Amino acid sequence: MEDCLFCKIIAGKIPSKKVFENEYVLAFEDIEPVAPVHVLIIPKVHISDTNDINDENIIYVSEIYKAVKEIAKICNVAEDGYRLICNCGKNGGQTVHHLHFHMLGGRELGDKIV
Ligand code: AMP
Numbered sequence: 001m002e003d004c005l006f007c008k009i010i011a012g013k014i015p016s017k018k019v020f021e022n023e024y025v026l027a028f029e030d031i032e033p034v035a036p037v038h039v040l041i042i043p044k045v046h047i048s049d050t051n052d053i054n055d056e057n058i059i060y061v062s063e064i065y066k067a068v069k070e071i072a073k074i075c076n077v078a079e080d081g082y083r084l085i086c087n088c089g090k091n092g093g094q095t096v097h098h099l100h101f102h103m104l105g106g107r108e109l110g111d112k113i114v
């Protein structure tokens, strides 16, 4: 996807502060953090959002979940906990249309989702 911001980050065309990477998954710091730890976890193929997950690309999603605990350790939030958020579409507040999970932590988060 030529015009996708996160595909450009994967390709190294746009810089990012990398936290974790393997064959399937890239995690990097959010440019506008809303918590002391705010990391974006993305698949290394273009999947637009959760509506775009299918039998062929589901491996990337399961690899993201497999990587979460390691990313949490790297970010020093494994013990105290964190929140994973995935926005989908206009009403979900998604602004970058490449599937991503926000890992938020480093302080006690509010108890509301909305
Ligand atoms: P969402 O609103 O769920 O689509 O989240 C998109 C996130 O991407 C926001 O939290 C932005 O701050 C973040 N973001 C946008 N551009 C960049 C960038 N170049 N590097 C890191 N994070 C970014």
Ligand code: ZN
Pocket (backbone or CB within 6 Å): 001, 004, 005, 006, 007, 008, 045, 046, 047, 097, 098
């Ligand atoms: Zn993309």
